[in-house]
Amino acid sequence: DAGVIQSPRHEVTEMGQEVTLRCKPISGHDYLFWYRQTMMRGLELLIYFNNNVPIDDSGMPEDRFSAKMPNASFSTLKIQPSEPRDSAVYFCASSKGTLSYEQYFGPGTRLTVT
Amino acid sequence: KQEVTQIPAALSVPEGENLVLNCSFTDSAIYNLQWFRQDPGKGLTSLLLIQSSQREQTSGRLNASLDKSSGRSTLYIAASQPGDSATYLCAVRVKAAGNKLTFGGGTRVLVKP
Numbered sequence: 588d589a590g591v592i593q594s595p596r597h598e599v600t601e602m603g604q605e606v607t608l609r610c611k612p613i614s615g616h617d618y619l620f621w622y623r624q625t626m627m628r629g630l631e632l633l634i635y636f637n638n639n640v641p642i643d644d645s646g647m648p649e650d651r652f653s654a655k656m657p658n659a660s661f662s663t664l665k666i667q668p669s670e671p672r673d674s675a676v677y678f679c680a681s682s683k684g685t686l687s688y689e690q691y692f693g694p695g696t697r698l699t700v701t
Numbered sequence: 702k703q704e705v706t707q708i709p710a711a712l713s714v715p716e717g718e719n720l721v722l723n724c725s726f727t728d729s730a731i732y733n734l735q736w737f738r739q740d741p742g743k744g745l746t747s748l749l750l751i752q753s754s755q756r757e758q759t760s761g762r763l764n765a766s767l768d769k770s771s772g773r774s775t776l777y778i779a780a781s782q783p784g785d786s787a788t789y790l791c792a793v794r795v796k797a798a799g800n801k802l803t804f805g806g807g808t809r810v811l812v813k814p
Contacts, residue, residue: 618800629805632801632802637800643799682800691747
């Protein structure tokens with residue numbers, strides 16, 4: 588299995604620009620998670636989906652952030668407009684249906700907003 | 702609100718010594734606890750998953766214990782090697798929070814040859 592795939596691996600953009608991060612979960616997994624990791628705050632859950640439906644978006648910092656999952660094999664996290672404080676590593680993870688299963692993480696996207 | 706703490710934040714040991722990594726959590730009503738390894742600039746690799754009904758889980762040189770009542774888990778790595786140098790994170794899945802993982806801050810481990 589290819590594991591969770593994320594793109595791009597690195598993104599450098601200027602403040603005010605739109606940023607789109609992409610994720611392909613492991614085939615057969617019906618949960619998908621978006622996390623953000625910073626030195627100050629560690630790993631934080633932003634949002635998660637079950638069967639392509641957003642279940643909990645309470646971690647999304649503000650309206651500039653949005654996430655979609657149009658089908659079982661693809662999800663996007665969009666930031667518009669981006670700000671320097673959004674600089675972080677963004678991880679996507681997936682897991683099977685029940686709470687007993689492990690979460691598997693992608694390699695992450697390192698975002699730098701200048 | 703669930704809080705997960707990992708102490709110490711960093712640890713340095715000589716090669717061959719056993720590693721003991723600690724994780725504590727405030728809400729004992731958990732489904733399970735997962736240990737991860739993170740190498741610099743990389744994603745998280747799942748090491749062990751312990752269900753709330755289990756006391757321990759083993760994989761090779763790794764052994765993780767869980768004491769739900771006291772809100773503690775310990776990851777033991779036997780006969781450490783330089784390749785074990787990484788950051789180790791624990792995360793809990795709380796019953797009241799659905800399928801969300803709450804992470805500790807991690808312990809950064811350096812194994813010196």
